[in-house]
Amino acid sequence: MAGLKTFTGKAAGMDRVNVDTDQIIPKQFLKRIEKTGFGQYLFYDWRFLSDGTPNPDFELNQPENAGASILVANENFGCGSSREHAPWALLDYGFKVVIAPSFADIFHQNCLKNGMVPVKLQEAEVRYLLEQTQNQPYELTVSVEDRTVTDSKGFKAEFPLSPYWQTMLVNGWDEIELTLQMEDSIVNYEESAR
Incomplete structure (x- = not known):
């Protein structure tokens, strides 16, 4: 994974609460074995009408939201099942950051483990951002x-992020890459244990 120290991108708002993982990536699209290719199915039941044409009323289908790479959502984003496909779909669609007042715990961890930044802000801060995305x-x-979110209008907010995950995201490491950082120590231990 590529490291992510600072990221600037267009923000799109989705002012919906309790967006669950089945809404993020419906179960019928979970048959793929790769981590890629899920973006085309992101929010499928909301993005498309029953005939398969784009739903003109869905937020992300609005022309002004094209190319957004930061999603501003509402509380309890990513609730539901523990499927890791949800952050895969968001990443594959082009989102690098999701901002919300709260996240489901497993979804939050799955984002971090896949190099996506889940930013938890206060409700009033998220409300401001949702209004600005209009x-x-x-x-x-x-x-x-x-650990900050800023805009060109003077908005600045801090978000919680453990030092562990901060290091992982900044360096673009997953847990395997972190383990490989200690390869010499592991080899030395194995040799001395023989």
Whole structure:
């Protein structure tokens, strides 16, 4: 994975609560064995009408939200099942950051493990961001190094992120890559244990 120190991108708003993983990536699309290719099915039942044409009323189908890479959502985002496909679909669609007042715990961990930044902000801060996304283009800068979200209008908010996950995201490491950082120590231990 590529490291993510600071990221600036267009923010799109989805003012919906309790968006569950089956809404993020419906179960009928979970048959793939790769981590890629799920973006085309992101929010499928909301993005498309029953005849397969794009739903013109869905937030992400609005022309002004095209190319958004930061999703501003509402509380309890990612609730439901523990499927890791949800962050895979968001990443494959082009989102690098999801901002919300709260996340389901497993979804939050799955984001971090896949290099996506789940940013938890106060409800009033998220409400401000949701309002600002109505006036496109609207860009945000998310600094993993400083644990801040800023915009060009003077907005600045801090978000919690453990030092462990901060290091992992900044360096673009997953848990296997972290283990490989200790390869010399592991080899030395194995040799001395013989």
